[in-house]
Amino acid sequence: MLNTLVDPRPRPSGPEAGIIAVMVLFVAVLILKGMKPATAVLVVGCAGLFGAVVVRACTTGRLTALLRPALVELRATPI
Numbered sequence: 001m002l003n004t005l006v007d008p009r010p011r012p013s014g015p016e017a018g019i020i021a022v023m024v025l026f027v028a029v030l031i032l033k034g035m036k037p038a039t040a041v042l043v044v045g046c047a048g049l050f051g052a053v054v055v056r057a058c059t060t061g062r063l064t065a066l067l068r069p070a071l072v073e074l075r076a077t078p079i
Helices: 014-032 037-060 062-076
Strands: none
Touching: 014 037, 037 062
């Protein structure tokens, strides 16, 4: 009977759990280096959010579309 019950709490997948563990490690290192805990959480959270945005832009091809004009301009410039 107990085996048929479903745990309603969501569990992070393997990669998600790994990313969370690394972020917690970064927060711990920043706190040990002397940063206030709230500031460390804010810094690591913002860095994680920025990284997620960059990964999303790379996987959807939007980053390439944004950088294409700049790359064309760099190729057109004589060295």
